[in-house]
Amino acid sequence: MSDSVLIEGLAVETVVGVYDWEREVDQRLMVDLEMAWDNRVPGASDDVRDALDYAAVSARVVACLQALKPRLLEHGAEALATDLQDAFGIAWLRLTLKKPGAVPEAQWVGVRIERGAR
Numbered sequence: 001m002s003d004s005v006l007i008e009g010l011a012v013e014t015v016v017g018v019y020d021w022e023r024e025v026d027q028r029l030m031v032d033l034e035m036a037w038d039n040r041v042p043g044a045s046d047d048v049r050d051a052l053d054y055a056a057v058s059a060r061v062v063a064c065l066q067a068l069k070p071r072l073l074e075h076g077a078e079a080l081a082t083d084l085q086d087a088f089g090i091a092w093l094r095l096t097l098k099k100p101g102a103v104p105e106a107q108w109v110g111v112r113i114e115r116g117a118r
């Protein structure tokens with residue numbers, strides 16, 4: 001079973017970064033998520049209660065990162081992955097956390113992690 005639910009380019013404004021000035025301002029993070037889910041069940045029932053609700057996941061991503069205020073992207077990604085897996089029962093996920101503008105010469109910099117097993 002290789003079904004997924006996807007979220008791409010979710011924007012989150014939060015405190016993030018290791019430098020003193022970064023603790024004083026909000027910056028934008030972008031989140032991409034691929035989450036393993038058996039889509040055959042909601043595919044048959046047409047009931048959102050059987051689905052991994054991408055709207056509910058998106059709201060939790062925003063709340064989690066705004067509460068965490070991570071210094072490192074690595075810490076934000078790790079905490080977010082654990083929180084989402086626990087909250088929604090996601091067996092496997094791939095999470096990319098991007099910080100656009102952190103390196104002026106780059107479109108974005110970031111980290112990508114995979115956690116769990118399909």
Ligand SMILES: Nc1nc2c(c(=O)[nH]1)N=C([C@H](O)[C@@H](O)CO)CN2
Pocket residue numbers: 016017018019022071072073074099102103
């Ligand atoms: N691997 C990482 N390197 C750096 C991070 C990070 O989160 N992970 N963060 C910074 C600063 O906060 C930077 O983004 C400020 O522009 C530097 N390196």
